[in-house]
Amino acid sequence: MMFKKAAIAAATVAASMGALLGAPAAQAQEQFQPLLVYRTGQFAPLGIPWADGKQDYLKLVNARGGINGVKIAFEECETAYDTAKGVECYERLKGRAGGTASFDTQSTGITFAVSDKAPGDKATIVTAGYGLSQSADGRVFEWNFPLLGTYWTGADSMIQDILKKEKGSLKGKKIALVYHDSPYGKEPIPLLEKRAAKEGFELLKLPVTAPGVEQKSTWLQVRQQRPDYVLLWSAGVMTPTALREAQATGYAREKMYGIWWAGSDHDVKDIGAGAKGYNVVTIHNTAEHDKVHEEVKAQLYDKGQGAAKDAKELGAMAHTRGMVISMLQVEAIRAAQEKYGKGKVMTSEQVRWGLENLNLTQERLNELGFGKILKPVKTSCDNHMGTDWSRIAQWDGGQWKVVSDWYQGDKALIDPLVKEYGEKYAKEKNLKVRSCN
């Protein structure tokens, strides 16, 4: 009896092993777009609208007839924000037939791990608004594209807004950085330290252990030290917790600035009026609604084909950011097709060329329905970030209101830092810095 069971078990395992090893069937004439997502785990509140946004836009492109006739095939892989799982997803999806377009890993940790492997695999990593800030240096990071902005440009924009409020001087002020204690949260520190030295303010670094549900001691420190402003580098469940703690501590929400991942509707909706005044820096102008939202609603949600449960999620900042990221990836494929042949499936290398030669003019953005959300973006061989812009949006208790003008990271501060850290990385890894002339 026992033997029989064991035999059956062994046979099942053997059969499923065979299936596991077998390669998935190839699909011709479809451009494959891998989607690394986290719909479970500590960051799920952020990950779900983000993933839905990415998928919605790809569906919209297919509904519009594809990229010059090439439809996009996509597959989601769940990472749960876990690096090891993310690496598995990357390995699983990178070799899909027809060439994978580009990876949006949705995680700084996964970006670190796959950036190492990308040049060997010829895989392109797009990290719009996250990842390694120094990867904007295209001479060192040939395969990485931190499009639209990095944590350094985001942090710089926050400081610029604060400077404006303080009438140009931060001498003797205290600014606290309350951050998720992970590579994600630590990224802005080098830039903020530079800024602190330049402007003469004191930077308090207050780490919060992941996942960030326990922040009592951090906010006790805030209460003792009384910083003039608090910069919040949080994500997922950490953001609403921080806002509630600020409320309990009596810290003015008007003095709090969240990075874009800490600012979407799900972060503040449940707190409502308690989060009133909370500022968040938006990547370009992602708090805005535009034609693309109407189109997604008409083409997908009204027909019951949207990725999210209902159309209410549409227009949430995290969802819009997802759509923007997909749009950039799709436009890179389109740019590659212009060079390598319209209506063809592009290889990963060709998509990389497309990302490096992206030129989204205002007319083009208007055409795509992103005219109000983005400003023109242009990348080049040595500038893989393109053009960074940001604005500050404020929660008024019911919705986000854009309250500031456009900001751009201070090049005089950020560029040397990008160069310094990029070259340090190249030296550690024995990489050859390519020439862009």
Place this chain on the structure above:
Amino acid sequence: MFYRENGQFKTSYAADQQIFAVTQDRIAIWLLLAVAFLVVPFVASNYVFQAILIPLLIMSLGALGLNILVGYCGQISLGTAAFMAVGAYAAYNLQARFEGMPLLLALIGGGLVAMVFGVVFGLPSLRIRGLYLAVATLAAQFFVDWLTTRADWVTNNSSSGSVSAKALAIAGWQIDTPMEKYLLCLGILCLIGLAAKNLVRSSVGREWMAMRDMDVAAAVIGIRPVYAKLSAFAVSSFIVGIAGALWGFVHLGAWEPAAFSLDRSLQLLFMIIIGGLGSIMGSIFGAAFFILLPLLLNQVPHWLGLPISTATATYLEHMIFGVLIVFFLIVEPHGLAKLWSTARQKLRVWPFPH
């Protein structure tokens, strides 16, 4: 029938005491090694190497190390990932701070530092036992979590707290393809596996098992608890440290402290419980169960073409996996290794079970 031992006479002590006493076993293991070293490198795809085989080999090594401590010596540890992290960060520091440090030396160095760390955190085991010891080892986990995120020197002042390994090379052998990485891990696992198997068959191993079965009785017959327990901690942490260094260097390439979180510790502990406590083979079975099954479960909806969402698939995977763990523990509390030895016994006597 399949295991006809008739006619296999042992004429020397050496023949009687070898690891695989039955000729068929010896042939099987040589065949297995030949396939692993000579066939797999040429047939497996990069995905199989990177996502299945390499993590499987490294986790097997980690489970093996933990099994020496928990399965053979009976000291429960919840700090395995901490020992892995110490191995990984020590190896990283050796490479980052000493120009031209060879990979093997860095790995061994990582193992040695983890060993020292393991012995230090093993000291409480002399006074406390069982669940209380588990809590004490949990302290190691939290200590290392704290150290790796807060102490800058551990990450060589990396601005983000994330570190990455240099290019892998051993004496001119550039290890950059997945196949070569697989061979490196396989080689290390085989060497350490062989050493561990011999260690547990030696007097040291018997001391560990005596300690596990009843420490008072063991002390009465002249086994020094200090020596037995701390040597188990040392050997176990050394192996786990090397596994951690490989996990960082070979599998992830770049990692952050979260790669060695408490989850990893628990996962390793479950691996050896499922695989079989006190069995070298069981460690490998357990690792295979934990690496392969979630991947399989994750893929099943795709093959069947079921239109379920990614999140649902993930939750289903967790649920089915949990149920399977419970199922296996009920059917065979001694783990997959026991299942295997039962099957083997059946094969031996088949078709005349009596």
